[in-house]
Amino acid sequence: MERANIVIIGGGVVGLAIAAKLSELNKDVFIFEKNKRVGQEVSSHNSGVIHSGIHYPRDSLKAELCVKGNRKMYDLCGRNRIPYKRLGKLTVARGEREIKEIEKLKRQGEENGILDLELLDSDQIKKMEPNVAADRALYSPSSGIVEPDELMNYYQAKIGINGAIISTNTVVKSIRKGNSGYEITARSSNDEFVIVANTVINSAGLYADRVAEMAGLDVDRLGYRLHYCKGDYFRITGTPLVRRLVYPVPAGAGLGIHLTPDISGSIKMGPNSYYVDKIDYRVETREEEFRKDVRGYLPSIDNAQINEDSSGIRPKIQGPNDSFKDFVIMNEEGNGLPGLINLIGIESPGLTASPAISDLISEMYENEVK
Numbered sequence: 504m505e506r507a508n509i510v511i512i513g514g515g516v517v518g519l520a521i522a523a524k525l526s527e528l529n530k531d532v533f534i535f536e537k538n539k540r541v542g543q544e545v546s547s548h549n550s551g552v553i554h555s556g557i558h559y560p561r562d563s564l565k566a567e568l569c570v571k572g573n574r575k576m577y578d579l580c581g582r583n584r585i586p587y588k589r590l591g592k593l594t595v596a597r598g599e600r601e602i603k604e605i606e607k608l609k610r611q612g613e614e615n616g617i618l619d620l621e622l623l624d625s626d627q628i629k630k631m632e633p634n635v636a637a638d639r640a641l642y643s644p645s646s647g648i649v650e651p652d653e654l655m656n657y658y659q660a661k662i663g664i665n666g667a668i669i670s671t672n673t674v675v676k677s678i679r680k681g682n683s684g685y686e687i688t689a690r691s692s693n694d695e696f697v698i699v700a701n702t703v704i705n706s707a708g709l710y711a712d713r714v715a716e717m718a719g720l721d722v723d724r725l726g727y728r729l730h731y732c733k734g735d736y737f738r739i740t741g742t743p744l745v746r747r748l749v750y751p752v753p754a755g756a757g758l759g760i761h762l763t764p765d766i767s768g769s770i771k772m773g774p775n776s777y778y779v780d781k782i783d784y785r786v787e788t789r790e791e792e793f794r795k796d797v798r799g800y801l802p803s804i805d806n807a808q809i810n811e812d813s814s815g816i817r818p819k820i821q822g823p824n825d826s827f828k829d830f831v832i833m834n835e836e837g838n839g840l841p842g843l844i845n846l847i848g849i850e851s852p853g854l855t856a857s858p859a860i861s862d863l864i865s866e867m868y869e870n871e872v873k
């Protein structure tokens with residue numbers, strides 16, 4: 504039987520970041536990815552925003568890993584020519600209730616260690632973004648954008664240089680704890696094979712609960728069951744209406760339909776958020792619903808042409824009526840599975856956090872697992 508030191512299940516941005524980090528110091532690291540290419544699921548269906556960390560409660564993993572990841576991401580992109588822009592972000596408020604919300608966000612951001620946040624009045628907003636209508640805004644200079652595909656190309660190159668193996672078209676079918684490690688049965692093309700690994704890292708995105716279940720964990724008891732929360736995007740054609748990231752005050756399960764310039768300056772609108780039962784990336788929202796949500800802070804949307812763009816699906820632990828749920832990043836030794844590390848519910852800000860998640864996993868691996 505073949506042997507591996509570490510098997511990472513899932514070749515999205517998080518699995519790739521982890522593999523790039525672990526293969527610096529360790530031999531026989533494998534990534535198994537079910538699709539023909541890496542990064543075809545959550546990691547290529549998102550906004551590409553480098554978040555600052557204002558949206559997550561103090562002491563949560565999301566807050567900690569986002570703030571660390573933000574700094575690491577700019578450093579990584581700067582040193583390795585990965586396309587990025589530190590655009591800055593306005594979270595806009597209309598009326599007293601929303602102004603209170605952005606003041607709360609500012610306090611939360613400061614508690615999380617973001618010390619460059621500013622509250623702007625309507626004149627300052629108009630100077631920065633003439634097309635945006637708002638009474639006040641929270642300005643976050645450290646928010647920006649990155650090109651997720653280029654980031655993943657960088658991680659892939661690093662993994663190759665470190666001598667680790669990415670095996671695409673390889674779907675993990677079962678995981679069994681044996682006497683000498685985890686027996687992983689996988690299918691690659693039409694061939695089934697078994698490989699024994701000392702350590703298994705479950706970074707399977709939307710499928711992470713099913714992979715945890717394969718290893719024998721009771722995911723419902725542990726609170727690992729995932730809910731799919733979809734978000735559609737439209738794109739504004741023609742002259743860009745904003746230069747920065749512009750967000751409304753968050754409402755519901757997402758951050759609200761926001762405006763995200765991409766690296767070329769073209770503006771994506773979205774994502775909205777609605778829970779679904781299956782993974783289907785077709786856009787389901789009508790154009791008018793998008794216009795309605797954005798009109799309040801971007802009145803010129805009525806004169807702009809918008810086209811359907813894409814959609815993404817968030818792997819959420821938080822169900823439709825639940826309050827905030829954090830990332831689960833867990834060494835399962837306490838549940839009788841030493842050497843299994845689960846990453847569950849890695850929704851936003853998982854892209855931003857990915858360099859910090861890989862550091863955390865590397866520390867867990869070196870200190871608790873190896």
Ligand SMILES: Cc1cc2nc3c(=O)[nH]c(=O)nc-3n(C[C@H](O)[C@H](O)[C@H](O)COP(=O)(O)OP(=O)(O)OC[C@H]3O[C@@H](n4cnc5c(N)ncnc54)[C@H](O)[C@@H]3O)c2cc1C
Nearest residue numbers: 513515516517537545546549550552675708815853854855
């Ligand atoms: C609409 C939307 C917008 C977002 N916007 C942002 C943003 O602006 N900024 C930000 O920081 N974050 C954002 N995120 C979150 C971010 O995209 C994710 O946190 C991140 O991409 C998760 O990466 P991942 O590697 O965990 O998952 P994935 O990219 O889904 O990777 C998991 C991989 O595992 C593979 N896999 C699953 N099961 C198996 C199996 N049995 N065998 C082999 N392979 C398997 C899958 O094929 C997949 O490729 C957004 C997410 C969504 C949905």
